[in-house]
Amino acid sequence: MSHITTYGYMGKICVVDLDSGNIRDEVLDDRIYREYIGGEGLGAFILYNRQKAGVDALGPENILGVFSGLLTGCGVPSSARTTVVTKSPLTGTWGDSNVGGFFGPELKSCGYDGIIFTGASTKPVYLLITDEKTELRDASHLWGKDIVETTQSIQGELGGRKIRMASIGPSGEVVSLISSIIADGRAAARSGVGAVMGSKRLKSIVLSGRKKVQTADPESIKKMRNDFIRFLKETDYFVIKRMREAGSCGLVSIGIVTGIAPIKNWSESGEKEFPRHAEHDGDSVLRYQTARHGCAGCTIACGGTLKVQDGPYKGVETRKPEYETLVAFGSLCLNEDLESIFKAQDICDRYALDTISAGNAVAFAIECFENDIITEKETGGLRLSWGNAPAIITLLEQLAKREGFGAILSDGVKKAAEKIGRGSEKYAMHIKGQELPFHDFRYEPPGRGVAYISDPTPARHERYSGMQLLERGNAIGPYPELQAHPIDENDEDGRGKAYAIGNKYWAFFSACGLCAYIMGASNRLPLVDFVSAATGWNFTATELLTVGERIQTLRHLFNLREGVNLKDFQLPERLKSPPSFQGPMKGTDFNFDYNALTRAYFKAMAWDEETGQPSKERLKELGIEE
C-alpha cells in the first residue's frame, strides 16, 4: 500500500523479529490512527490483534512494543511520553509503562510511530535506527554493563552522532520481574517491562533521526501552545507550581503530613511517625541539584541531576529522585538518611529497576526481619532493622543483581512472600503482583482505590489522573462534554459515571503522549483542538471520549481473553479497612466499599458488573471484534 503524507503521525511502525533478525516497515491504515491514536492505544490494538492469548510473558511469543504519542513531536507542550506495552510478567495481565525524555520525539524523527519486537534473540543485540539504516547489532560486549556504561559504550561506537536510547540494565538481563527500561535517564518502570526486554536479549534501542513531523495547522498549534505555556507559567495551581519549582520531590512533606505517603511498609502514617520529613522535601533535595532538566518541549522541567559531595555516599551522581522514590527508600523504610536515598536512586537507575516495586520489596523484607519471619541466618548477617541505611543499600544491590538474600526479592513482594511463607504475605503490599505506588487511597476520595483495582494494569497511581478531577468537582477539559457534575456522597452510580469519563479521558490523553503533570491544567488544555490541528481531522470531544473508551476497553479485553480473574484484583488486607494506627486519619470516617464502586464503574463502561464482559452492542459500536 502506498502512503500519502500524513499529519501528526508518521504512518508506519518498525517490526523486528528477533528470532530471524528480519526487520521490516509496516504501514498502518489511517483509520487505525484515528481509532487508536498512539501510545497505549496503538499498542493495545496491535497486541490484541497479533498476540495469542496465554503466551508466556517471558517467552518469545510475547510482543514488546514501544510507541510514541500522537501529539509527540507536533509542538504541543509536555507531549513527549513514550509507552511500552507487553503482557506483564509481574501480574500476568495487560502491561504498559510510560516514560518521558526524548525517546518518543526521536522515534518520530526516525520516521516511526512505534516499534514492535517479536521472538527472542539467541545472543544479546541492540537495535539501531538511523536515517540511513535499521539494523540489529551485537551487544555481547554490553551484556552485564549498567546503564551509564552502556550509554557511554554505544555513544562511543557511534561517534559524535546525536542519539537517544532506551536500555535495560543488569536487572533486566537477569529477568528481574521488577526491572525497568531506562530512556535518557528516565524510567519506564512498571509492569516488569525490563524483564520482557531481557528475556528477548535486547539490550538497547538506539535512535538517531532527522525527519520532521508534519502537522495540518502549525500556526494554530503555535498559538495554542503559547497560550497554554503562559498559563502553566502563571498558574497558582499548587502541584504544577511545585513541579516547576522543585519537581515531584516537592510533594514529600505534604504527603507525610496529610497521611497520603505511607510509613513503615504501610503500617503507619503522619508526621509524628516520620518527623524529619522536611529533610526529604524539595528544598533539601535541591541543595544537591547540579542541573535541572525537562523532557522535550516541556516548560515545567521537573527533572534534575544531583551530586553528593561528602560522607559515605560521596561522589554519587544521579538524577533527582521523584516523590515515589523518596518515599520508597525514605519513610517506607523509616530511613532518615537522604543521601542513602540518592544512592538507592543511583542503583535503581544503573541496574534499571522500578523504584516503587524495589522500595516496597525492601520494606517488606525489613518488616519480615523485625517480626522474626526471617533472621540474620537467612540474610547472611544483614541486620534489616527499620532505618538501617547501609543495610537497605546492601539489600538493594543484592536485589538488583539477583544475588545473596536479596535475590528472593528480585521478582517483587508477591513472589518473595510465596518463597518465604511463614505468614509473610500480610506484609506484601501488592495488587495481583504489582507493588503499590505511594498514595494511600484511604486518605482521599475513593477513586484512587478504585483505579488501583479496576484498571487492567493494577496498582497504578497515574490511572487515577482523569478520575480525580471529576471526583473532586473540577472540569476535565474546556469542552461541555468534560465538565464536572456534583456527586452525592452516597451515589455510587454517579461516582461510577465520573470514573468512566475520567478513565476514557486519561486513556486518550496518555495515547497522545501527554504528561500527567499537566493534568491539573487540563481544563485549560484545548486537547481536541490540538488533535484537529495536528492531524487535520475534524475532531470533537465526543469522539475523544469514544476513542478513550475504545482504548480502555481493549486493554480490559486483553485481560479477559487471558482468563485473568478480575476478583484477584484485591487491595492488600492491611489497607482494606480504615487505618487503625494513631495517624492523621484516626477518628475520621472515610470508609468506602471499593469493590462496589468498581462494579459501578464497570456498569458505566457497559461492562458486566460481575464478569467485566463488555456488552456486545457496545463492542459493535466501538468497532471492536472479539
Next chain:
Amino acid sequence: MQVKVKLHIMHDNKTGQEERITIDEADSVKDVLKHLNIVKSNDIVIMVNGKRRQPDFLLHDGDEMAIFPMLDGG
C-alpha cells in the same frame, strides 16, 4: 471562638502562612472555609489538631486547623 489556621494552599496570594483568625458566629470547619472565602472543599485536605477532618467537623476554642492541597500524580 478563636482558631489558628495555617494555609498550605495558594489562596489570596498567601501560602504557608499562619493566620490567627477569630470567628464569633461560627463553630464548624465549613464556617472557617466560608470566612476564608474557600468555596470548594473537595480538592483540599483539612486537618484539625493533626487529624483529617471533613467540613462539618465541629471546632473548639484554640483548635489548630491546617489546609493542604490534595496531591495529584506522583
